């Protein structure tokens with residue numbers, strides 16, 4: 001018995017020691033770097049900069065980039081991301097104005113394209129999960145974002161606001177070395193589905209362009225970015241997030257289950273919820289569910305048509321309860 005205990009103690013001790021060594025290794029190693037593997041075609045990329053492309057890019061950026069990179073004045077100088085929980089570190093989205101040193105004024109179209117797809121910069125450094133990777137977005141939509149980044153939009157004019165280097169804590173470092181890795185660079189052209197195919201268009205907007213599934217799945221650690229439909233609890237919701245006040249808000253079940261999802265919603269209720277954040281039960285939907293005013297009604301209706309094809313999940317998600325404040 002005593003011998004068995006000794007062996008057990010020794011084993012536990014070794015595991016703890018090993019774990020400590022592994023953690024120490026990751027904290028010294030930091031966020032991993034990756035080889036830059038740009039094809040000549042990407043390296044020499046020049047995106048079309050016509051006004052339609054710039055307008056399309058501005059629209060996508062207003063839906064996808066502004067939230068993190070917009071400062072209080074509305075310029076794209078970035079900010080400290082208050083919604084990143086402390087154990088992950090102190091993270092600033094960066095200045096993406098056209099300033100040559102502090103912003104991205106010196107990046108080529110190809111460098112931007114490669115980074116937006118993979119999160120890998122030219123020096124091999126990698127932007128871990130907080131910066132989304134546009135790995136499934138159509139080529140022309142990523143080009144459009146770059147056309148907009150290059151445009152004369154005053155919010156992108158060179159600006160000197162600067163943040164200290166990002167500090168990723170052990171938790172981020174371990175995750176970036178284990179669970180997370182850069183998505184593969186697409187090996188074939190990605191195109192926007194024809195607008196006559198409503199379900200395909202809705203699927204493109206929800207899954208590939210705006211990644212609604214990434215918030216509306218069941219577990220942040222089990223989101224499958226390569227194959228959205230394989231994400232755990234796909235569109236069944238329940239991921240815990242924080243609003244601006246630091247309170248817990250869980251993503252909603254937006255499958256068509258009649259009791260626990262949105263199976264009883266009308267198309268119009270869905271349009272008003274997604275475009276304007278209107279909660280059909282009254283009041284407004286909580287951050288981080290943001291109004292998507294830049295989407296057209298037809299685009300939101302396409303998302304609704306697509307969600308009707310998603311397998312129904314019976315999953316009751318505890319809703320955010322506003323604190324009753326007495327004055």
Ligand code: HEC
Pocket residue numbers: 061064065066067068069081091092093094095096102103104115116121126127128130131132145166
């Ligand atoms: C959820 C927050 C978030 C969103 C949304 C977001 N970013 Fe970022 N972005 C970040 C963070 C955080 C970093 C810094 C990562 C790092 O340095 O490790 C970053 C870095 C970048 C960089 C690299 C800047 C540099 O100097 O290294 C570019 C370029 C960029 N983002 C562009 C975009 C564009 C374009 C969009 C919209 C398609 C976008 N980002 C959406 C958080 C975000």
Ligand code: HEC
Pocket residue numbers: 206210211212213215216241249250251252253254261262270273274279284285286287288289290292303319320
């Ligand atoms: C950043 C995470 C995030 C993203 C991205 C996101 N949502 Fe949400 N969504 C939430 C959260 C959190 C709630 C719950 C809000 C609440 O309880 O008030 C929610 C609520 C909703 C609701 C209301 C459901 C109900 O029962 O009240 C709908 C509809 C919805 N989202 C649709 C979408 C669609 C469509 C997209 C993509 C265009 C999307 N969401 C993208 C986080 C997100």
